[in-house]
Structures are given as C-alpha cells and as structure tokens.
Amino acid sequence: MRIGIIGQVAVAALVASSWVQGAAAQSADAKKFGARESVEHIGLSPDGNQVVFLAPLAGASSGVFVAQTDGSGIVRRILMADGKPETLRWCRWASNTRIVCQVQSEAPSGIGAIGYSRLVSLGGDGANLKLLSPRTSFRALGPMQDGGGIIDWLPEADGDVMMTREFVPEMSTGTHVAQTRSGLGVERVGTTNLSRKVVETARDDAVEYITDGFGTVRVMGSVVKDGSDYLTGRIRYSYRKPDGRSWDQLSMLDTLAGTGFNPYAVDRDLNVAYGFDGLDGRTALYRIKLDGSMARELVFKHDGVDVDGLIRIGRRQRVVGVTYATEKREAEFFDPELKTLATMLGRALPKLPLIRFMDASNDENRLLFWAGSDVDPGRYFVFDRKAKKVMELMLARPELETTTLATVKPISFAAADGTQIPAYLTLPAGSDGKGLPAIVMPHGGPGARDEWGFDWLAQFYAARGYAVLQPNFRGSTGYGDAWFVNNGFKSWKTAIGDVNDGGRWLVKQGIAAPDKLAIVGWSYGGYAALQSAVTEPGLFKAVVAIAPVTDLDLLRQESVNYTNRWVVDRFIGSGPHVAEGSPARHADRISVPVLLFHGDRDTNVGVGESRVMAKRLRDAGKKVDYVEYRDLDHYLDDADARTGMLDKSDGFLRASMGMPAKAD
Template sequence: MKRILPLLFMWLCNHAVADTAPQLPVEAFASIPDVSSVQLSPNGKKLASVVRVDQAKLKGTVVSIQDIETGEKSIPLHTDNQKFVILSLQWANDNILLISAKFPANRYGTPTTETRLVKYDLTTKKTSSVIPRSVLDRLNWIPQHQGQIIDLMADDPDNILLSLDGMGENVGEDSVLKVNLAQGKSSYTQNAKKKIISWITDRQHKVRISIYNDDTEYRIYEQAEQKRDSRLLWTFKAFSEDSVWPLGFDADPNILYVRAYHQGFEAIFKVNLTDPKLTKELVYANEDTDVEGNLLYSKLKKKVIGISEGDGEEYTFWEKEYVGLQNGLKAVLPNAHNYITQFSADERRYIVYSTSSTEPGTYYFGDRDEKTLYPIANRYGRLKSELLADTQYLTYEARDKLKIDAYLTVPKGLEAKQLPTIIFPHGGPISYDSNDFDYWAQFFANRGYAVFRMNFRGSAGYGYEFMKAGLKSWGLEMQNDVEDGTRYLIDQGISDPKRICIVGASYGGYAALMGAAMTPDLYRCAVSVAGVTDVAYLVKSSRRFTNYKVVKEQIGDDFDALYDRSPISKADKINIPVLLLHGDKDRVVKVQHSREMYDELKSLKKPVEYIELENGDHYLSNNDNRLATFKALDKFLADNLNPKL
C-alpha cells in the first residue's frame, strides 16, 4: 500500500491555530461526499468505496475498488445520481462486491422509491442483478425492494439470504430467498406468512424470528426450526413502552439480543429462548438516553462483542481486546469519535472512521500486525479542521419547563454576542441532532451566522416519555420548543433579534414555515427545503402504503385539525421573505407541498421565491442540485441577514 504522510505530522498540520476562517467556496460544503461507504474485503486486501467524480465526461459517483498492496484500481459502476443513486457497498466474499441502489418510480399512480441489489464479480469483471430473472418471473408482482440482505453467511461465502416479497398474498409479506452468487441458482428457505414483514436468522443461518405487523400491532414470533410452527414471544402496539425489538443472536442459537425499555429508556437485553418466562437480562444501558445502534458480532470469536452506539461517543465494546484497540485509537486520534466500522475476517486489518464537530470525517486503514494506521480518504477533502467552527452543547427550558438539549455553532473568531442567527430544526421529526460534523451548520457558520439546532420533544434518543410527547404534536408543543429556543438565544444576548432566519429541511422545513406564520415578528426570513406544507395531505398520501395506520398514530388523523396546523392554511399570516426549494422526484415529501405553498403565497402577493430541482430527490443526492440549493441559500440569507464577518 502506498504510504501517506506520517499520522502525527498530518494531525498537527490539520490542527494549526487560526483566529478567523476565510469564506470557503460553496462547493467545499455543498458537494456530495468525496468518499463514502468504505468497505474492506474479508481477506483485508481490497478496499471498495463510493467516490464523487466531477470531470468533463464523467460526473456523479462511481464505485471504486483498490488493491491495497499494488494500488491497482477499477471502476465497475458509474451513476449521475439522477436515474439511480448508490446507497451502500458490501463484500459478499473476496471476489464479489454487492452494490445497493435506489431510484424513483411510480406504481399505479403512486410515487415510490425502488431499491435493487447488483453484484460485481472481480474475476469476470461483470455487473449483474443478484436476483435471477427466473425468480422475478415467478412472482405475483415485481417487488419494490429487492436488496434486503438478512444473512451474508460468512462460512458459506457463495450464498446469501434475501428477504423478498411477491410470493405471499399481500405486499410486504416477505419470503426468504437463498441465492448462489457464483451460479445464480436460488431456492426459498422460508415461505411467506400472512402479515409477516421481516425475518431474522440465527448464527447457524436458520430462519428463527419473524415480525408480524397488522395496522399498529406488532408481534414477535420464534420458530425452533425454519418452516415449522411458531410460538408468540411478545406483542405490542406501535410507540408503546412494552415494545421488544429483536436485534440478533449470539453464537448460541437460544440467546437472542433485544432492544426494550429500561427505566424509561431503550436498552439492550439478552433473552434465553428456552426460558419459559423469557426473562430479559440487562446487558447495556445509558443513564438518561436511549441505546441505539446494531449488534457488533465477531465471526472470528463467535460472540457478540458490543453495540454500534456509545452514548454520543464511539462504539461500545464488551470485550477487553477491542476496548484496548479503541483506547489506542483515542490516544492517536484525540478530540474525535473513532468508529471501528469493519474488520477483515482474521481481524488483523480494520477500517476506522474518525469525525467530530470540526472533523469532516477521515477514513483510516489499520494493520494490527504491522502496528500501523494510515489515512486513506477524506469525506470532505476541501474542508480543513482548523477552518471550521466549534459547536457547544447547551440546554434551555421550554415554556412547560421541559429541558431541551441544543447545539450552538458560532462563527470562528467571533464572540457569541448579537450575532445574525440561523434557527435550524432537524428533520424526521423522530431524529436528533448531535455534536458530530454537520455540513449545513458549518456552511452557515462560515458565512458569519450563529447556528442553533435543538432536539425538540419527539426527537429520538431521549426515552419513552420524551418521544411520546412528540406524538400528534406537529404545530403544537413541538413548534413551541423551537420558538422557545429562539427566544432563549435572544434573552442570552447571543442573537441579534432583528437578524434571525429559520431554516429547515423536511420536517424542519415545516417548522420553518410554521415559525414564519405563527410568530412573524420573531424571524426576518424563512427557508423550507423539501418541507411539509400540508400535514393532512401528508397523512392522506400514505394511504396506499403499508404503514398508513402507524403514520396516523404518529401524526394524527383529524384531517381538519391537521390542515389547520399546516403552513398552507396560514399563508396569509406570513409577511417575511420565504425561500422554497424542492426536488421534483421527491418520494418522501411530494413536490406538490412546495408547489402549492408557492402558488398560495404568490396569490397573496407575499415575498416568496421557489426553486424546483430537476430530478431531485429528498436527500439532495445529485451534486448539481445540492450546489444549486446551497448557492440559493447563500444569496437569500446574505440579502436578508447581511452578516458582517
């Protein structure tokens, strides 16, 4: 492998002191990541990654495969991120790379997002679909999602198990298909069952757990042998405190790990399935936050070794060997979160992803035998740590005394006093903000704005009561939390009350427009990127999807009330400049939301600008669309807030 600069030298260079940050090009922040989905082959000899390209004859992203020893590269796949977008990479074995992709489509007049799984054979240098055409021809319909891997079967590397619908009576009732990647042969190892939406295998590759869903009811079943009768383990309603979600098995086929609530917060337990009482033994819990992430399983040690979550820090390992490795990384890469994302099959080589609020993300290749660690790729190559703004954690009280966590990013070299400010509520809304790197926040800060991101009630990670407080609360207490955060900044003297703009994407776009309508004197301007403008229409639009009842449980089903809590019903109250942006191929929030909001504001002669992004999806996956969005933001905010750097 080509050796790069010594690690310590690189670290010192990246952390040179700078009093103020120069204004960087929009492209430095708004381009899609230079590199993502870095994957190490099982033998530790090859690296695959998704790489952004911007050449005269080649634009978009490519799949790149590099031989670590020789440096030889190949590019088996390219996309312009319009017809389809690469989601992830995964090695099935040393010779076959699996590539997951999505693309927009329509089914019977309903806009959908379709997923597919293709394989690249390093020997034949050919790319083809994982699912044979002969399988699809026998299905009752063509499945919307065709890339749901449930078992890579590391000890049987030529075969994988997929979860696939199309054989049952209803959409979403999956079977389990075994596919031979070398020969293309396939067979069903588990037939579809009524209302079973997913399956989980044990470490012996037997289908053991099934998840049943009927409206808002979930049931977890276990079968001692696949295709045999099942027994009910747990039953619960959506958003209930007695939920028990299976995560996976240990090497012992009777030991199942689950996520369930412990003292009001989600935690990790293990259950012995031979125990008639199904006693849940606590394995890992945080004191005042939910435990998220997936199980970390060592195929070499044949045991669960941790969880891919660490209470805002690195992954949590339960084995001393891995804790020692992680501590060594912390010593070499301080002031960052260092995630060991992958090991080779013998666990001697590994990949580390290192990031923080001021570290845009660097991938490292580690070799435990040679005791070396080398940087191999930067996620955002034009952004240097010394030019980025620090983010601080703080809390404030909502009007009902509920504590709200928040993050404040202040432009580098400026004092947090009377600053032009961006209020930036997150999307989801069952999501959350953290002090990890955020390219939106850093872009705004580089332009001279303080950036305030709050985890309003309903945000993920704060326990059952906090999550429950956000149910059916659009435009109500959730919106109050955003407003109260804005007033907190004003009271603290951090924000200039005459120069505050509320900006958001998806649910955040909804919150931005509602802020403009409900408190028109609080904000100078508002920006909605792919935002919801009609909540009633949002819920009704999910009628043809299998999660319709769950959506109504989360958002509500009183359509008159939901419309009244929609920005489009309050357009006449908006008197500040508004910028709307939306992709015309958005399959999460339909483009009609922004189109109709624009028409309504325009008819009322309100100050509004609308930019529709051609072939744009909900996530700004296309580089040109992302750049257009950020350039429009840059001009709009400068025109309305006039920052002084």
C-alpha cells in the same frame, strides 16, 4: 501511524467533475460544503486487503471503486450510476472476488414518488455483472418494489449469501408455470452463478428475518393487519429453538407507541436475541433466551438517554457493544478486546473522539473504522491487530481538509415553561459570538435528534458568518418517552414552542442581532421553520424550508393508496392540531420572505407539499421563491444542486435581513 491516503489523488482525478461542473457559484464555500461526501459507503474484503467504496461523480451520479489497503494508491472504478433515477446505495464484498451492490430508483406517483430497489453482483474487477434480485415476469400481478436485502453473508460459503425475496404472484391463465407464492421469503443465492435455493417459503405477513450469522434463520417479524388487509403498526416477532422448525412467539412490537421488545440480532453461542425495549420511560438493551424459557436479561441501560444502537462486528455481525448519545455519541463495549482496542484508538487519535467500526476481515484481524469530530468531517482507517498498525485510507471530505471549521458546543436553554432544552451552538471560527446574524436549525424526523459532530449544512452557514443553533426540542427522540411526547406533529405546539424559544435565547444572550435572526430546516425541520413563522410572525426574519411537510392531511393523503395508510393516519392523528398545525393552511399569517427547495422524486415527503405551500403563499400575496429539482430525491444528493441551494439560501438570507453580500 499514517502510511498515506490510498488513492486520494487517483480518486480525485476520477471524480473531479463532481465539484467543478454545474452552475457557477457565488462563493467557494458553497462549492466546498455542497460537495457530496467522498465516501458514501465502504466495505472491507474478507481477507482485509481491499476496500470497495462508493464515491460521488458529477452531479447526482456515483461510482463504485476498489482500492488496496496497502497504501499503493491503486484505485479502479468498476461501476457507476447516473443518479437520475438509478442511485447506488451500498456495496459489500460477498467474497474476495465478488461484490454485491444495491441500486435504488424512484418513479413519479401522484404528488410524490414510489421507490424500487435491486441487488446486483459483479467481480472485483467490474466484470461479470449480474442481477442478483429475481427478475419479474410480464405475468406478475403487481410490482416488485423490494429487490431483497442480504441477511447473512455466509463467510464460509465464498460467494453465497442469504437474502430476502419478495414473491409476487403471477396470472395463471394459459400457463402451468405461474408463480403462485406471495409475500416475503428467504433464499440462498450464489453471487456468481445465480443459483437459488428457498430457505424460508414466502409468507404474506412476513416483513423481516434475522439469522444467527451462521446461515440459520432464528427470528421472523410478521405484520399485524386489520380486516381490510391494512397495516396496524404492530409487528409480531417469532423465534425458533435451536435445530427447530416451528415458530414460538417472542414479542409484540407497537412501532408507533414504541412498546414491546424489538429484536435486532441473534447470538448463536449464547442462544439469545438482542433487542431494545422500554425501561422506566427510556429504551434499554435486553437479551432473551431462545430455548423456550423466554428468560430475559437487562444488558445495558442509561439513566438519562435512550440506548439506541448496537455495535456489531465481523462478517457474522456479532454483537460487541452498544451506543447512545448524551451530549456526544458514546460506546460501551461488551467484548474485552474491543474495549481495550477502542481505548487505545482514542489515545492514538485524540482529535478524533468519534469512532465507528464499519467492517472487519473474516478473521477479524483487520478492522475498518471511521473517526471524526466536530471540526473534522472524518477519515477512514484500517487497523491491523497483529501488526498493531493503523493505516489511514481516505478523507470523508478532502475539499475541506485545509478549511478551518467552527467548533460545536453543547448547550441548553430555557423554554417558556422553564424546561431546559439541549442544543448545539456553532459559532463562526474566530468570532466573539456577539451581535451575529443567526439561524435556528431544527432537525428532521420528527423521530430523530441532532448529535455533536460535523454537520455540513451548519458548518456552511458558520463559514458564511452565521451563528447556528440546533435544538433537540421536545418531540425529538433519544431522551425518553416523556421528551418525545406524542411526536412532533401531534405535539407540534410544544415542539415549535421550543424552537421559537431557541431563537429568543439567541437574542437574549446577545449572540443574535434581533433583526438578523432566521430559521432554516430540512424535512420536519422545514415544517418547523414554516410553522414557526405561522405561530410567531416576525420572530424570524426569513424562512428557508427544504423538502418540508406543509399540510398534515396532505401527508396523510400520500399514503392513502398503500397498505400503511392507517399507520400514517395513526401517526398524524385527528383533531384540531391537524388544521392548526398545517402551515399551508395559514400562509396568510406568514409575514417574512420564504424560500422553498424540493426534489420531484422525493419518496419521504411528496413534492406536492412544497408546490401547495408556494401556491398558497403567492395567493396570499406573500414573498416566496420556490426551487424544484428534477429527478432528485429527499436528500438532494447532487453536488451541483447542493452548491446552488447553499448559494441561493445564503443570498436570500442576506437580502431578507438587509445584509450585504459576503465575499470569499
């Protein structure tokens, strides 16, 4: 079964500084859990003999590595980015000798930051680096934020790809060669020679193109704008019949209301589009014929939760199954061979019940997959179907390999109105689960949910002796329309009420000591933590908020100069809930210490949100500590920053709740 972990030692030697440099930590736990995941993205070469993966280097930097899948341990670094601000997001093979990577950057913009992306290509040996995204001219009439995305890897083309292109018009005064096209189009691009051929001409309203995996664009998404050229949140999807060029309407999607068929993939042989749509208040998977009949077929539904993910495999990204989350993430395979294979892998890896297929060779003989659990952060494997051999490649978090992690238990608790709220409870390993310091940790989003599995933040606090409760409060996604209500901002009273009831449940069950109950959250979770302290002063004895929303009107203001301003406005809504649900406006009601963290290049939640919150708390004479990270984004992808954040938050919680410092 196990032939050895390729290059684990070699990679460790190359990237060791990623978890030993930086500010000194009080605890070894902070170093281990603050280390970034050792595989940030991974892809399998078309012949199945090599993988390319991103791995963290020192601080926020990352490297691109290539390794053999034969267990030889040969690993080479071919590219790196410092993370401040250029960040590597993903890399995949365009051929057996050519790799494409996405690089992302942010630039300061008012109270937040604005993001840019570019695609580059390079050889598997790191040579012949080229910018794959088109270069912009000094005559351009605006910035090109989107450097394009790969929509078809063209397996038969050996290095050509189909990618979207954002065409930016140019000033034409004094020239006859100015670019006049505007909007999103599609080009076929050579990753070695940079040849470019327009496949779809630019359209001002286009936002998405979907191919059939064989180089033919079959579906296009176009935004619906108002009279002032602002987005409305609606997308019109059109399709082409086989061998046709004209567009016929497929569906109208309202992204905020969650109504309408949302296409994700096209199957050429079946001549259908797969996508998600509502059914009885939940999301189900459908397929629609693209022959002009619009014949619609229900493919899969679940009576309790939303069906929310496609399983796609191979370089043509064919649809082979669907995923959904009940207490745990589940998979339903349509492909009989893969269904049998998944069952076999489940038996072969009984301690790693979460399995996710990542990539495949051209012939689909070799499959790259990840497997993990609540107490195993995961490991990567290659399965050779002909040889019937599973080869373990590398660990997701090697620094935790010898650490005993805490089990995660799905539970439910009663809200004030009697509704059962699903949640996950993590107790310190070896604990009796009674009279502990405890943390309620609401998830981000709000359009998200927690799932069973490894969570580095929850596991850190469990390792430090805290019980951690992660509630999927009303306002979370995954449980249908009635559970989502109007989203966690418009319906914040319900969402925050559920979060607070989770804290009360911990005390009532005897899990939490009443005077040692805190709340910690990231993004929307940080908002929920602060708003909980506003609505229930004293329930939680300390608040830690990471990259939080703090004022709903300030969040609205962040988009005022962009075309999505009315989409954000509609999402937040208007009425008393805006002022009542903005913790920065009620800082005087918060009676417990607050600790804030935020990166100044955050494009999700502007850093101004935390700056305002900290100022309001100080002006109200409240106890607040604010840490701002320079050149980091919403996710604080920096081992030094995360290590320091974990250490500081642990020390802050202990001091706020009258607990002694914990030794390793």
